[in-house]
Amino acid sequence: MKAQAIRFDQTGDASVLRYTDIDIPEPGPGEVRLRHSAVGVNFIDTYHRSGLYAVPLPSGIGQEAAGVIEALGEGVTEFKVGDRAAYAGGPIGSYSSHRNIAAARLVPVPDAVPDEIAAGTLLRGMTAQYLLKRTFKVESGMTVLIHAAAGGVGQIATQWARALGAKVIGTVGSAAKAKLVAPFCDHVIDYTQGNFAEQVRTLTDGKGVPVVYDGVGAATFNGSIDSLALRGMLVSFGNASGPVPPFSPALLSQKGSLFLTRPTLGHYTATREELLATAADYFSVVANGTVKAEVHQRYALADAAKAHRDLEGRNTTGSIILLP
Ligand SMILES: NC(=O)c1ccc[n+]([C@@H]2O[C@H](COP(=O)([O-])OP(=O)(O)OC[C@H]3O[C@@H](n4cnc5c(N)ncnc54)[C@H](OP(=O)(O)O)[C@@H]3O)[C@@H](O)[C@H]2O)c1
Structure with a gap:
């Protein structure tokens, strides 16, 4: 199927990001196709784009999104079509309307957490979880x-x-x-x-x-x-x-x-159990109101470059999402 995505062919400032059509094959074994309802923009995306953290080029960009599962690849049993799910921490390629992704990377999104909050704050929320509770235990x-x-x-x-x-x-x-x-x-x-x-x-x-x-x-x-x-x-x-x-x-x-x-999030969510537990702990403090996670900036997917300029220019607060 046809989808839309942001990609870049060379590293550089935000102007290297381009909005384009992409082809998505049927999901492979262990994968699902997720229709993104919102996509998170994180500072790490600017490091990938600028070359501070090297990625093979040409490349998609973005590590976080939430949406609805549209199709299942062979062997996926943990999710079904129509389930809401989110992911954070890669693999790169979330700045897109749809994508195929390993079901093992997804976490279920509780009813109490809207897609925009899951997409815009799961990566940051899981980061806060491991920093405060595991890297150094705040008491x-x-x-x-x-x-x-x-x-x-x-x-x-x-x-x-x-x-x-x-x-x-x-x-x-x-x-x-x-x-x-x-x-x-x-x-x-x-x-x-x-x-x-x-x-x-x-x-x-x-x-x-x-x-x-x-x-x-x-x-x-x-x-x-x-x-x-x-x-x-x-x-x-x-x-x-x-x-x-x-x-x-x-x-x-x-x-x-x-x-x-x-530290880095991937090393604190390295196993399926750690990923699920970290996400569940974060979603629980959102759902019970302990943490008011706020999305303060919304951009069309096609305007990802503007989102990067605002984030790098210290012009954002709270979290940021792109809407496909
Ligand atoms: N290691 C991990 O696992 C992990 C996971 C997630 C995020 N992170 C890191 O956590 C940090 C925050 O991420 P975030 O996505 O939530 O971003 P963010 O905090 O929303 O944005 C970065 C903030 O850094 C401050 N800043 C200070 N000097 C800056 C400069 N020269 N240029 C730009 N910003 C500057 C700005 O706030 P003021 O204007 O108030 O100074 C800016 O708003 C980033 O460094 C990110 O890479 C690490």
Whole structure:
């Protein structure tokens, strides 16, 4: 069948993305054909497009979507035609109206979670789940620092960390974003105005925080290190401002016997059981209202390049979807 998709032939800025017709064969063994009702746009898509993370070219793009199953390949028993399902974390190619995908990559979407929320927030929500509960276990009474609190991961992680009983210090890049996240944070710091690490020290009686969740990368790395308490952990999970430059492990010793990890969602959802459990945990906090996951930007699929420009230009808050 004919479908529509965004593809790119060479890496570069958002202008390399082109909207085109594609042919989709019948789903193969273990696959289903999913009609996408909404597609998530994530920062990692910009890394694939720019070449920061290499993908074989020409390529589709996008790692997340939700929709309805239209056809089943041989041997698929876990889903049936008409089921709602979503996926996050690849394989690449979600910026499309339809696609074939291995049923093993899909998770069921509960009735209480609309397609737009599943498509726009599953990847970020599962990321918040593993970061807060498994990479470093956030516990009641801790103070945690979460960068880019107004962003997609940031808004989910701040609310969830608070629900776990933590005090949350969130950083943002503008006064408008500070206002937006004030309800989700105990303290908000605009890191474009002065030294955020000094402010974190002041807020923690000089001690620093036991964990920093840093998806900003190069621009915040040193400040994140300086915000940590003795034996604290820097969870460096993204590069929105560029990748962290190489550094000597001796820095971790000098700054307080610190821990550093650079985790990725795929390694925390590596088995079918982990994927289902991570998605179910995230969907449960959405369904019961603990986390208000919001899609703040909607674009036509054909306007994916504009979505990328807005995301990279720091002009988005919360999550972003494309509508095929
Ligand atoms: N490792 C994983 O498993 C995993 C999974 C999902 C996401 N991530 C990472 O998590 C981070 C957040 O992802 P997201 O999709 O939810 O994006 P996002 O937070 O909605 O957008 C990125 C935000 O980063 C901040 N930022 C600071 N400096 C920036 C710069 N120079 N250029 C652009 N943005 C800058 C901006 O907020 P302010 O204007 O407030 O500074 C911007 O809104 C990304 O680094 C992403 O790669 C990692």
